Each structure stands twice: as C-alpha cells, then as structure tokens.
Amino acid sequence: MRNVYWIGGGSGAGKSTIARRLAARHGWHLYATDDVMTDHARRSAPGQAPELHRFMAMDMDERWVNRSPETMLETFHWFRGEAFGLIVEDLLRLPPGRGVLVEGFRLLPHLVQPLLPGPGHAVWLLPTPEFRRAVFRRRAAAGDFAGRTGDPERARHNLAVRDALFTDRLRKETARLGLPAITVGLTATEDELTGRVSRVFGL
Incomplete structure (x- = not known):
C-alpha cells in the first residue's frame, strides 16, 4: 500500500474532481x-x-422519505464500513509499482489509517454547510434520485441532514486520529484545493 493515496470526505466536497486532476x-x-x-x-x-442487503430490499420511500436522517446515518451500509475489505482486495490486485489514487466517501478514517505507510498518504475533504447546500441545489436542478420518491423535498431534506451529520462525524474522527482534513467552502477553487491536497501528499 506504499504507492496508494486516499481522498475521502463528505458528499459533494470535490473529491472526484481533485482526484481526476491529480491522477492525470x-x-x-x-x-x-x-x-x-x-x-x-x-x-x-x-x-x-447485513445493512447493505436490508437497504437493497427497501423501496425508494423507505430509503429516503420514511426514516429519520439519524436512522439513515446509523444504518447506511457504506457509512458502517461494509464491503470496505473489497476495496482493499481490488487495490491488491492492481499491478505493483504505479501510484494509485483512491477516492470516495466510503473511505472512513478508522479503516484507512491502519493501511497508511506514514503521514501524507490520506486526506479528507469536509464541505461547509453552505457548500453542501449549493451542491444539493445544483443536483436537484439537474434531476436527482430524490425525484423518484413520493416526496422529493422530504427526501432531499433527509439526505442533506444525514450528509451533514456524516461530515461532522468525519471531522471528529480525523481530529481524534490526527489525520489531515481540509474544510471546503464556497470560495474554494479547484486549483486551490488541488494545491492543498498536493501539499498534504508532499507532491
């Protein structure tokens, strides 16, 4: 895992964009x-x-409308680290030698930390509430999966609150474990974030 770098964080924080730029x-x-x-x-x-399979058996309203954001947070399979071992399996199958950049909200700090060869191999992007709201508005305007529920506004509200709770959890966990985290606000540009992540990685 010495050639692996990790970018985790909250939903809509720019993980995919920054990862694509750095990988290229x-x-x-x-x-x-x-x-x-x-x-x-x-x-x-x-x-x-088990939580993944319970989620798969639900309809859209059961997933996003009828449950509280707190219940959604505690039972969401990826937030519980289910199938994280499959990420590790996939990475170990990659040809050795070439650098690998892993990104996504599934990268929970306490699961990634034991795999790090040292400091400077992982960072978490934590969006501010204002940044998250702007991202959710853009997604809703473009047509999101909440539109397939019986109450899209309620679904979007639940999802927004759940993701805010998840981001707060990531903030506390990275601080507790001494892992790097970057707050992403409305004024952050892609160039700035790419530079900050590059500095964390020592590039």
Whole structure:
C-alpha cells in the first residue's frame, strides 16, 4: 500500500474532481469507490453486509422519505464500513509499482489509517454547510434520485441532514486520529484545493 493515496470526505466536497486532476497530472491509476459500489454489492453476502442487503430490499420511500436522517446515518451500509475489505482486495490486485489514487466517501478514517505507510498518504475533504447546500441545489436542478420518491423535498431534506451529520462525524474522527482534513467552502477553487491536497501528499 506504499504507492496508494486516499481522498475521502463528505458528499459533494470535490473529491472526484481533485482526484481526476491529480491522477492525470502524475500518471496514477484512479480508483473511484463510487464506480464499484454495484460490483461490491453483488460480491457481498448477506452475512457480510447485513445493512447493505436490508437497504437493497427497501423501496425508494423507505430509503429516503420514511426514516429519520439519524436512522439513515446509523444504518447506511457504506457509512458502517461494509464491503470496505473489497476495496482493499481490488487495490491488491492492481499491478505493483504505479501510484494509485483512491477516492470516495466510503473511505472512513478508522479503516484507512491502519493501511497508511506514514503521514501524507490520506486526506479528507469536509464541505461547509453552505457548500453542501449549493451542491444539493445544483443536483436537484439537474434531476436527482430524490425525484423518484413520493416526496422529493422530504427526501432531499433527509439526505442533506444525514450528509451533514456524516461530515461532522468525519471531522471528529480525523481530529481524534490526527489525520489531515481540509474544510471546503464556497470560495474554494479547484486549483486551490488541488494545491492543498498536493501539499498534504508532499507532491
């Protein structure tokens, strides 16, 4: 894992954008955890990922409308680290030698920390409430999955509150573990964030 770098963080913080820029600049392999969620769900047995399979059995309103944001946070499978081992399996199958950049909200600090060869290999991007609201407005305008529920506004509210709670959890966990975190506000540019992450990685 000495050639692996990690970018975790809250939803809509710019993880994918920064990761694509850095991977292209340095010739690294980019591993986006969002892209493998369907594959990991298929590879996970109910006993290995019970919350994932409960989630898969729900309809859209059960997932996003009828439950409180707090319940959504505590039971969301990826937030509980289910199938994180499959991320590690995938990374170990990659050819050795080339740098790898892993990105996604599934990278929980306490799961990533034991895999780090030293400081400067991981960072978490933490969006401010204002930044999150702006991202959610853009997604809603473009047509998001909440539109497929019976109450899109309620679903968006629940999701926004859940993601705010998750970001707060990441902030506390990175601080407790002494891991780098960057607050992402409305004034942050892609160039600025790319530079800040590069400095964390010592590039």
